[in-house]
Structure formats: structure tokens, C-alpha cells
Amino acid sequence: MSVTGSVLITNVRPYGDGDPVDVAVVDGEITAIGAGLPAPEGADTIDGGGGVLLPGFVDLHTHLRQPGREDTETVESGSRAAARGGYTAVFAMANTDPVADNASITDHVWRLGREIGLVDVHPVGAVTVGLAGEQLAEMGMMADGDAAVKLFSDDGKCVHDPVIMKRALEYSKGLGVLISQHSEDPRLTVGAVAHDGPTAARLGLTGWPRAAEESIVARDALLARDAGARVHIAHASTAGTVELIRWARGQGIEITAEVTPHHLLLDDSRLETYDGVNRVNPPLREETDKTALRAALADGIIDCVATDHAPHAAQEKCCEFSQARPGMLGLETALSIVVETMVRPGLLDWRGVARVMSERPAQIVGLDDQGRPIAVGEPANLTIIDPDGSWEVRGQTLASKSGNTPYESMRLPGVVQATVLRGRVTAARGPAALDDTVFDPAFGETAGEWR
Numbered sequence: 001m002s003v004t005g006s007v008l009i010t011n012v013r014p015y016g017d018g019d020p021v022d023v024a025v026v027d028g029e030i031t032a033i034g035a036g037l038p039a040p041e042g043a044d045t046i047d048g049g050g051g052v053l054l055p056g057f058v059d060l061h062t063h064l065r066q067p068g069r070e071d072t073e074t075v076e077s078g079s080r081a082a083a084r085g086g087y088t089a090v091f092a093m094a095n096t097d098p099v100a101d102n103a104s105i106t107d108h109v110w111r112l113g114r115e116i117g118l119v120d121v122h123p124v125g126a127v128t129v130g131l132a133g134e135q136l137a138e139m140g141m142m143a144d145g146d147a148a149v150k151l152f153s154d155d156g157k158c159v160h161d162p163v164i165m166k167r168a169l170e171y172s173k174g175l176g177v178l179i180s181q182h183s184e185d186p187r188l189t190v191g192a193v194a195h196d197g198p199t200a201a202r203l204g205l206t207g208w209p210r211a212a213e214e215s216i217v218a219r220d221a222l223l224a225r226d227a228g229a230r231v232h233i234a235h236a237s238t239a240g241t242v243e244l245i246r247w248a249r250g251q252g253i254e255i256t257a258e259v260t261p262h263h264l265l266l267d268d269s270r271l272e273t274y275d276g277v278n279r280v281n282p283p284l285r286e287e288t289d290k291t292a293l294r295a296a297l298a299d300g301i302i303d304c305v306a307t308d309h310a311p312h313a314a315q316e317k318c319c320e321f322s323q324a325r326p327g328m329l330g331l332e333t334a335l336s337i338v339v340e341t342m343v344r345p346g347l348l349d350w351r352g353v354a355r356v357m358s359e360r361p362a363q364i365v366g367l368d369d370q371g372r373p374i375a376v377g378e379p380a381n382l383t384i385i386d387p388d389g390s391w392e393v394r395g396q397t398l399a400s401k402s403g404n405t406p407y408e409s410m411r412l413p414g415v416v417q418a419t420v421l422r423g424r425v426t427a428a429r430g431p432a433a434l435d436d437t438v439f440d441p442a443f444g445e446t447a448g449e450w451r
């Protein structure tokens with residue numbers, strides 16, 4: 001049984017609509033929504049400050065680094081980062097050490113997540129043993145374990161052998177699970193560290209062509225079609241990928257896709273400094289790709305935002321660009337980047353944010369207690385956002401054990417004020433001097449400290 005709580009959230013606007021209301025939660029479930037509600041028995045009160053109330057976010061793509069690299073992130077530090085980012089569920093990728101390619105590892109990660117209790121941690125199972133791309137992992141055992149693994153991926157590596165991918169898709173259909181593909185033809189990306197374009201050419205960096213991603217997206221769409229299976233595209237990064245997904249959907253192929261916050265905001269002009277913090281897979285692309293990805297997210301061709309939160313130690317990032325490990329932090333900055341790239345330009349309203357950060361990811365992976373409507377009788381997995389506030393990113397002060405944020409010193413709009421998981425407050429900003437149970441955010445200005 002998971003732990004639940006009771007709470008009264010006052011003065012919030014669900015989906016940013018209408019006048020502020022109160023939301024009462026008893027034992028993890030929303031029991032009333034209206035003006036001037038009394039606090040349920042024994043419940044804490046959160047003053048929402050007139051902020052926007054959304055369903056808690058769901059991240060289909062997180063790296064928590066446990067087991068194996070607990071110096072860079074743990075289930076605990078990553079869970080805290082997730083809660084501070086407004087997340088109530090995250091999917092922890094399998095490229096740990098050892099690889100999560102069997103039920104003892106996936107169940108272990110699941111249990112750790114449950115004990116910590118800050119966010120629902122759903123382990124992702126590897127598609128192939130050791131991510132080696134040769135032999136299918138015991139997907140059925142992982143799906144049947146305590147963790148009930150729903151999502152499988154060799155992320156970090158592409159399941160590049162088409163015969164293996166075909167078989168994996170057939171199994172996934174039989175098991176009722178989903179495969180998320182890291183689309184990268186390895187032969188086209190040998191030594192690649194940057195987007196294959198004019199910037200990489202000028203800087204003397206080996207390029208990763210768009211075709212390395214797009215050829216796998218096209219191939220997997222066709223393999224999914226023939227298997228009658230679903231397939232999910234991790235970190236879509238090019239305009240061509242958008243067009244291929246649009247085409248495949250038109251054919252009735254069950255293909256879904258995510259985009260990362262960094263591919264929405266950043267492009268390869270960032271590489272001029274040779275700062276390893278900007279190295280990521282797939283690489284930061286060009287302005288035209290960014291524009292296409294934003295439009296595709298707005299119109300639903302790309303289903304959702306996923307962080308690809310990828311913590312790395314300082315010594316693995318602060319080195320020669322081609323030696324730097326690929327990956328960036330994402331959990332604590334995702335909402336703000338979505339506000340900056342999608343809400344501010346008018347591409348998404350708050351209902352749209354709920355769709356791409358909570359509802360669609362929960363549906364894609366089949367979580368029935370996340371991404372739910374804000375309504376009586378629904379689970380209280382919620383996040384409160386100050387839409388007018390802003391905050392300055394400092395890697396040092398993030399909850400993550402690593403500091404590799406590409407947004408260092410940037411002032412970002414949209415502040416997560418509190419996150420609620422089944423009625424329990426898992427993160428909250430505000431002056432710590434007050435009564436421990438009361439939360440009183442400073443809205444509309446500089447963000448308050450985490451409590």
C-alpha cells in the first residue's frame with residue numbers, strides 16, 4: 001500500500017482557468033473543490049497564492065544513476081529533484097551499472113523509490129541483455145515483477161539490429177508493454193559529438209547527421225506496423241522526425257514521441273564555447289528543428305515532454321568537448337523551459353501544459369493513477385505553479401547530486417511552488433520560519449527557497 005495524506009490546498013486556479021478555489025484532499029483523494037472549504041481533519045494547509053493547479057507531471061525519460069553511479073545521482077536525490085520540478089511519477093532508464101535488464105534490479109529500484117516516497121519511480125527495463133543489442137532481456141519477468149515494468153528501452157544505445165527490434169516489438173505487443181527507442185544508427189554516428197551542420201564543420205567537431213535519427217524512426221514505424229505493435233520515440237530532435245511521425249500516424253501506425261526541454265530551447269549555436277555542458281545525445285540541432293519541434297508539440301504530433309534528465313559528474317563534463325559525457329539535467333527546469341518556449345509564445349495554454357507534461361505521458365505508458373483530471377474522486381497528484389514568478393538557475397542549489405545544467409545563471413519564468421503526491425506534500429517553497437505544516441509562498445516575484 002502506498003502512503004497517502006490529507007491536505008487543503010487554498011486559492012488555486014485549476015488549469016489556470018476561472019476564479020481561485022480550494023481543493024480538499026482526504027487520504028490521497030480529492031474530496032471537494034470550491035470556495036472557502038474547511039480543512040479536512042488533521043490536514044495541512046497549502047496557500048496556493050492564486051497560482052495554477054495542474055495534475056502532477058509524468059516523466060517518461062529520467063536517468064537516476066542508481067545502481068552504479070550514486071556519486072552523480074541516486075533514487076533519493078533524483079526523486080527530490082523530480083518533486084521540486086512538479087513531477088509525481090518518473091520512469092528511470094535502464095542504463096545503470098549493472099544494467100536494469102532483469103527483475104531483481106527493476107524491483108530493487110522500484111522498492112527504493114517507494115521507500116523514499118517523493119515521487120512514483122517506475123523502472124524502465126532494458127530491451128536487450130546488458131544493452132548489448134544482441135539478446136532480448138527477460139521482459140516478461142520484469143513486467144510480472146513487483147515493479148510491473150511497463151516501459152522498456154536500451155536508451156543510451158539504439159536497438160539497431162532490425163531483427164532484434166522486430167522481435168522485441170512482437171514480444172512487447174504480447175506483454176502489453178511499450179518500447180521506447182533511442183533512435184541512432186550507430187554506423188552513422190561513429191565519433192559524433194555534435195549536430196552534423198555548418199556549426200560542427202566550423203568548430204571541427206564530428207557530426208551526427210539527422211538521417212541517423214530519422215532512418216531509425218522510419219524503420220521502427222514500419223516494424224511497428226508489421227508487428228501491430230506500438231512504439232515510442234525518445235528525444236525526437238529533428239524536423240524530419242516530426243514529418244515521419246506525422247506520416248506514420250496518417251497510416252494508422254501506433255507511434256508516439258517525446259521531445260526534451262533542451263531541444264525546444266537550445267540549438268547548436270551554443271557549441272561555440274566548446275563547453276561540455278552542451279554535449280547531449282541526440283545533439284542540439286538547428287533553429288529550424290527547434291521551430292518544428294515546438295509546432296509539433298503544440299499540435300500533438302509530438303505527444304509529450306520528457307526530460308532525459310542525465311546527471312554527470314563535474315569531471316566528466318568539464319573537459320574537452322569531445323571527451324565530455326553526453327547529457328544534461330532536466331527535472332527541475334522542465335516546467336520553466338516549457339513556459340518559456342511554449343506558453344509565453346502562445347503555443348500552449350495551461351491545459352496544453354497538463355496534456356504534454358502529465359496526461360499524455362500517463363496515457364502512453366498506461367498509468368491509471370497519474371495524469372488524471374482535477375476532479376472529486378480523483379487521486380491527488382498535483383502541482384502548484386506560480387505562472388508570473390521567475391527564478392535563477394544555479395546548478396549548486398539544485399536537488400540533483402550533479403550540477404550539469406545548461407541553464408546556469410539563466411532567469412526562467414514559471415515557478416513550481418509545491419507538489420502533492422497522493423495528498424502528501426513532496427516539495428514546497430516558502431519561508432521556513434513559519435509553522436512547519438503551513439506553506440506560504442511569495443508569489444509573483446523572485447521564487448522562495450525550498451523548505
Ligand SMILES: NC(=O)N[C@@H](CC(=O)O)C(=O)O
Nearest residue numbers: 063155156280281310326327
Ligand atoms: N541523453 C544523453 O545524452 N545521455 C543519456 C543517455 C541517452 O539518453 O541517450 C545518459 O544516460 O547520460
Ligand SMILES: [Zn+2]
Nearest residue numbers: 155156182234
Ligand atoms: Zn537516449
Ligand SMILES: [Zn+2]
Nearest residue numbers: 093155156308
Ligand atoms: Zn536518456
